[in-house]
Amino acid sequence: MKYVDEYRNGKLASAIAATIRAEARPEQSYRFMEFCGGHTHAIARYGLEDLLPENVRMIHGPGCPVCVLPVGRMDDAIKLAQRPDVTLCTYADLMRVPSSNGMSLLKAKAAGADIRMVYSTLDALRIAREEPARKVVFFAIGFETTTPPTAIALLNAQSEGLKNFFVFCNHVLTPAAIQNILESPDVRELGLIRIDGFIGPAHVSVVIGAGPYEFFAEEFQKPVVIAGFEPLDVMQAVLMLVRQVNDGRYEVENEYIRAVTPEGNLKAQDMVSRIFELRDTFEWRGLGQVPYSALKLREEFSAFDAEKVFDIRTVPAKDNPACECGAILRGVKKPTDCKLFGTLCTPETPMGSCMVSSEGSCAAHWTYGRFRDAKQERQAS
Amino acid sequence: MNAPRLRSRKLDLKNGRVDLTHGSGGRAMAQLIGDIFRDAFDNDLLAQGNDQAVFDMSAGRLAMTTDGYVVSPLFFPGGDIGSLAVHGTVNDLAMAGARPLYLSASFILEEGFPLSDLQRIAQSMGAAAREAGVKIVTGDTKVVERGKADGVFISTAGIGMAPEGLHLSGEKARPGDAILVSGSLGDHGVAIMSSRENLQFDTQILSDSAALHGLVADMVGACGPHLRLMRDPTRGGLAATLNEIAHQSGVGIRIEEDALPIKKEVAAACELLGLDPLYVANEGKLVAFVAAEAADELLAVMRAHKLGGDAAIIGHVVRDEHCFVQMTTSFGGERIVDWLSGEQLPRIC
Numbered sequence: 001m002k003y004v005d006e007y008r009n010g011k012l013a014s015a016i017a018a019t020i021r022a023e024a025r026p027e028q029s030y031r032f033m034e035f036c037g038g039h040t041h042a043i044a045r046y047g048l049e050d051l052l053p054e055n056v057r058m059i060h061g062p063g064c065p066v067c068v069l070p071v072g073r074m075d076d077a078i079k080l081a082q083r084p085d086v087t088l089c090t091y092a093d094l095m096r097v098p099s100s101n102g103m104s105l106l107k108a109k110a111a112g113a114d115i116r117m118v119y120s121t122l123d124a125l126r127i128a129r130e131e132p133a134r135k136v137v138f139f140a141i142g143f144e145t146t147t148p149p150t151a152i153a154l155l156n157a158q159s160e161g162l163k164n165f166f167v168f169c170n171h172v173l174t175p176a177a178i179q180n181i182l183e184s185p186d187v188r189e190l191g192l193i194r195i196d197g198f199i200g201p202a203h204v205s206v207v208i209g210a211g212p213y214e215f216f217a218e219e220f221q222k223p224v225v226i227a228g229f230e231p232l233d234v235m236q237a238v239l240m241l242v243r244q245v246n247d248g249r250y251e252v253e254n255e256y257i258r259a260v261t262p263e264g265n266l267k268a269q270d271m272v273s274r275i276f277e278l279r280d281t282f283e284w285r286g287l288g289q290v291p292y293s294a295l296k297l298r299e300e301f302s303a304f305d306a307e308k309v310f311d312i313r314t315v316p317a318k319d320n321p322a323c324e325c326g327a328i329l330r331g332v333k334k335p336t337d338c339k340l341f342g343t344l345c346t347p348e349t350p351m352g353s354c355m356v357s358s359e360g361s362c363a364a365h366w367t368y369g370r371f372r373d374a375k376q377e378r379q380a381s
Numbered sequence: 382m383n384a385p386r387l388r389s390r391k392l393d394l395k396n397g398r399v400d401l402t403h404g405s406g407g408r409a410m411a412q413l414i415g416d417i418f419r420d421a422f423d424n425d426l427l428a429q430g431n432d433q434a435v436f437d438m439s440a441g442r443l444a445m446t447t448d449g450y451v452v453s454p455l456f457f458p459g460g461d462i463g464s465l466a467v468h469g470t471v472n473d474l475a476m477a478g479a480r481p482l483y484l485s486a487s488f489i490l491e492e493g494f495p496l497s498d499l500q501r502i503a504q505s506m507g508a509a510a511r512e513a514g515v516k517i518v519t520g521d522t523k524v525v526e527r528g529k530a531d532g533v534f535i536s537t538a539g540i541g542m543a544p545e546g547l548h549l550s551g552e553k554a555r556p557g558d559a560i561l562v563s564g565s566l567g568d569h570g571v572a573i574m575s576s577r578e579n580l581q582f583d584t585q586i587l588s589d590s591a592a593l594h595g596l597v598a599d600m601v602g603a604c605g606p607h608l609r610l611m612r613d614p615t616r617g618g619l620a621a622t623l624n625e626i627a628h629q630s631g632v633g634i635r636i637e638e639d640a641l642p643i644k645k646e647v648a649a650a651c652e653l654l655g656l657d658p659l660y661v662a663n664e665g666k667l668v669a670f671v672a673a674e675a676a677d678e679l680l681a682v683m684r685a686h687k688l689g690g691d692a693a694i695i696g697h698v699v700r701d702e703h704c705f706v707q708m709t710t711s712f713g714g715e716r717i718v719d720w721l722s723g724e725q726l727p728r729i730c
Contacts, residue, residue, distance in 0.1 A: 001649050010713045017713075047714015231712050347722035368716040371705050 007230030008046070016235040017051040024242050030056045032241050033331055034199040035178055037064030037359025038229040044364035046231040049372075056238060059193065060364075062177055062286055062329040063201060065142040066093045066357035070283040071317040073170055074099035077139050080168065080310060081105065081113040087131065089124035090139040092117040093357045098350055100317045121153035128157070128165035137306045141170045145203040147295065148268040151275045154297075154304055168306040169296055172282060174204045175212045176293035181330060182220045184287075192332045197241040199234065200226035202256055209264025213252045221250045228256040275301055283316065285353060286329030325352035328361050335362040336373055342366060392416045397496040404490065404524025414522060417496070418486075421503035422510065426483075426518040434483065434518035442543040444479035446470060450535040455502065457576045459568075459587030460664075462535060463506035468590045468664055470539040471513050472613045475594035476667065478549050478601045479541035481513065486537050487521040491530040502533060513592035515539070541594075547601060551629035553609040558698040559676035560634065561669045563596060563683055564589070564691040565642045566619055570661035571650045586646050591665030596686045600669065603682040607675035613667050617721045618660040622668050623706045624720045633701020636718070638711045642691045660721045670698065 024030060034040055040060045043049065049058065062068050074097055081088035088105070095106045095117065109115040114134070118124050121138055128136035140150045150167060157165040178198065186192040200213055205226045213224045223244035227237035237255045244251060254260055275298060282294030297305040306312065319325060323345070324338035335341050335354070345351040347363055354360035358367070392412055402409040419427055426434040450466045460468075466486065474481040486506065490499065510517050572588040593613065601608065614622040619641075627634050643658045651658050665688065671679050676694055683689035696708075706718040 001645060001652065004649075004652060008712055010711050013712050045716060046710050046712040047716045048712070050714040051712075347719075367719045367722075371703070371707055371715065371717050374703050374705070 044368035421507035446473040460590040463502035467509035474541035554630035567658035567661035589665035636696030
């Protein structure tokens with residue numbers, strides 16, 4: 001397949017792997033965090049860990065929108081969906097996310113709530129148009145990548161004069177989260193994790209550009225390499241990070257030049273800023289309250305704002321106490337460090353959100369990589 | 382379904398719709414059965430008009446199966462719910478090496494369903510049955526109120542004769558066995574998805590829906606004693622089938638991504654829709670496990686058949702207490718091929 005196979009070429013991958021092996025200093029260890037779940041997924045799905053030398057390891061970051069959504073907001077969505085006048089439209093990944101009292105959207109749907117899985121915000125708009133008697137709420141989640149489609153839906157709803165379309169906005173921002181990880185006690189004081197550099201987001205960077213990462217590359221002296229989601233992109237980015245570490249550089253480099261420009265997609269940014277504004281603070285699963293890390297609808301769009309129209313007041317809710325999603329999202333623990341992993345918590349019966357989304361670290365390891373645990377056990381015994 | 386032909390005003394097959402009287406057991410039902418189903422399925426046993434079909438069987442081992450069909454949309458590129466119901470049932474019998482003989486068909490119809498569509502489905506079913514050499518010998522019709530079904534649901538049962546001495550079964554895979562597939566993966570699921578979402582692909586992807594017993598007969602004829610088992614990878618795709626067999630046989634499975642036959646168009650559509658072809662349904666493909674020494678011969682026999690032209694050896698069976706299905710990616714890494722969790726594509730068959 002054109003423009004895809006080129007980035008999945010096994011021969012090229014082994015050539016890059018050999019270069020990484022040659023250039024990574026044997027006495028040094030390299031620990032890089034891939035922020036995005038898309039990268040986590042690529043690493044697991046293509047078995048990239050098998051290609052990297054022992055002293056170059058990847059730490060999985062929190063860039064999975066489903067994973068970082070706090071339980072309280074899931075509870076809000078379920079409550080909304082249970083209203084007899086509401087049709088809740090959601091991306092399918094959210095259906096099985098566990099929330100308080102063992103509920104999930106899937107269970108609420110089975111119990112009679114009108115919940116529809118959609119592929120695009122435009123599907124939700126269409127439902128609102130076709131069923132004027134229903135109050136159609138779009139459950140908007142995601143990073144900077146999914147915000148512009150929500151913006152387009154809102155602009156369309158406004159220009160069509162739709163009175164029964166609403167957005168429950170949970171859009172979050174990437175740079176704020178990366179900064180939060182670097183400022184967290186885990187990294188700065190406790191030394192629980194050492195991060196030598198970041199693989200920067202792919203699709204998010206198409207929208208926001210390479211600029212927003214400059215600040216923390218400089219401030220925290222960490223190299224960032226923006227990379228595409230194809231496996232060769234990831235391999236190339238790891239090589240570029242190894243080189244930066246070896247040279248003592250901490251720059252923002254762009255491996256994904258076929259899609260990411262320094263300034264990003266200005267049209268999308270403009271549209272987003274016309275409709276959304278920063279929240280003072282927002283809760284992230286795993287990271288807690290992160291200042292200026294999420295978006296809400298501007299005042300002039302309040303007629304579309306589900307939070308205002310349905311008077312949603314989020315009550316913080318706790319995860320299952322044994323669930324390690326929080327520490328896993330911060331990169332402090334690995335999925336296999338969690339007692340629930342693979343026992344009580346599997347993709348069929350997820351206890352935490354990292355096991356639900358295909359971009360979550362736990363689901364990626366369970367689905368693609370758990371044979372390595374068995375291998376390690378064999379070697380240990 | 383088996384009532385005498387009655388003389389009354391003709392069914393309006395152009396503009397008419399199914400109504401509740403068509404399921405009430407009265408004259409309207411008899412007319413529906415006669416004009417649509419008996420006409421389309423046309424065989425001596427059904428024509429007797431009894432509540433059951435009675436037939437002689439030669440001595441030997443019988444294979445029996447049942448299946449339900451709720452595919453949406455009802456008509457899709459390369460087939461429809463009617464032909465799918467015949468192929469699916471025939472294939473379930475064929476996977477035991479059996480020669481399919483007789484089918485039953487039970488229809489749940491939704492009030493308001495166009496009679497023209499019902500006739501089209503029945504005729505497609507009849508044509509698929511004739512082509513496969515099986516007879517639809519008995520059936521049933523029920524009508525439910527509008528909103529209680531989705532157009533048409535079909536359930537079938539099938540009976541076939543299994544050859545003497547051939548015992549194919551899911552627990553028979555042994556370390557060293559070769560694993561073959563009969564052709565390209567994921568065609569059916571992608572065809573359904575593309576027609577459902579009105580995606581405009583330059584190349585139309587057709588469902589692979591087909592009856593496989595002819596291919597199976599050739600395979601059994603050439604390599605019968607070496608065959609361990611066969612299965613058609615429908616819902617859950619190749620991944621689900623391989624995981625089922627790994628667990629049934631208590632073995633591990635290793636496959637090569639580069640060896641998997643996947644059409645370019647299907648790979649592209651999956652890429653676009655975020656699907657993995659390993660999990661996408663097939664309706665005219667089979668997976669065969671065979672002793673390693675017979676693998677090349679079996680491959681040649683499969684490739685010589687019109688439904689096995691793209692057959693390939695995709696992997697082998699290993700000892701593995703964890704029963705992992707593992708794949709060497711074309712990238713050179715290793716990964717697990719797990720069961721599908723949740724729904725990838727709803728209502729594909």
